[in-house]
Amino acid sequence: MEPIIKVKCLKHVYPDKTEVNICGLDFRVMKGERVVILGPNGAGKTTLISHILGLLRPIDGTIEVLGLDPHKDFKTIRKKIGVVFQNVDEQIIGPRVYDDIAFTPRNEDFSKGETDERVKTVAKSLGIEGLLDKIPHYLSGGQKKKVALAGSIVMMPDILVMDEPFDALDPKSKTDMVNLLNRLNEEYGITIIYTTHDINIVPQIADKIYIINNGNIVAAGTPLEVFSNVDIIREANLEPPILIDLFSKLEARGFKVGFPQSIQEAEDTLVDKLQQNPTIKEKKFGIIK
Ligand SMILES: Nc1ncnc2c1ncn2[C@@H]1O[C@H](COP(=O)(O)OP(=O)(O)OP(=O)(O)O)[C@@H](O)[C@H]1O
DSSP: OOOSEEEEEEEEEOTTOOEEEEEESOEEEOTTOEEEEEOSTTSSHHHHHHHHTTSSOOSEEEEEETTBOTTTTHHHHHHHEEEEOSSGGGTOOOSSHHHHHHHHHHHTTOOHHHHHHHHHHHHHHTTOGGGTTSOGGGSOHHHHHHHHHHHHHTTOOSEEEEESTTTTOOHHHHHHHHHHHHHHHHHHOOEEEEEOSOGGGHHHHOSEEEEEETTEEEEEEOHHHHHTOHHHHHHTTOOOOHHHHHHHHHHHTTOOOOOOSSHHHHHHHHHHHHHTOHHHHHHHTTOOO
């Protein structure tokens, strides 16, 4: 299978002459993959996704998205890619939540009936149908993220780009958002590209990780493969997710316990292992003093 996104050694120069290189390993995304881009502040993550969205044009290197040059074929590409920017205030433009989500279908001349059906379906799936009449400006940060997400998936894009989607979300909203994005990926096969600094969430949202540091893509692979490479992780000013760190230390000490993706999975694994140890079970019931 051919990747749907291929990026090779991009070079970008901003108007103030700031030069950003994204070389090293090629950046490749397969259809239906969930990809997370990690790296320290200023590494070039947003610059890379801005090129994928066709918002910027590189001065050197190659970039192909769904077989097209995203900058040249901007209009075609934008219909196939949904995006939620880090600062959602800049992308929510409708006077009411309903109008904001309906913006693209209306722009594409969808009938009133079809627009209405799409807006209501997507709002229901995100649990924001009660917000449709609200003025976006007064919504909470988490509600705004959901409205921006609704607007970006109302056309059922092939690819969804999420720039720091978990910023400003409380723990429950974060879990809801993770479940929702994983559902969009599973049920509709939407390819999702994330940038995030929220390292502990990565095992739950990534099939593949790329690490950008000092103008180079320095690592690519599954979360386990990449996070096992401690030197590269630390050089990029990152820490491995706490669960991967703990379970790899257990494995190094001879406990074959696998690598859980969530606290629940870790709890189940450890309870299972502990229950196989009669001494611990007896302690629990106070038999051993
Ligand atoms: N519009 C711009 N004009 C000038 N320089 C810019 C512009 N946008 C980004 N840069 C510079 O390009 C470099 C890469 O920035 P970018 O925003 O891509 O990094 P990032 O990895 O997304 O960082 P962060 O994790 O802090 O969001 C930085 O040195 C930044 O200062």
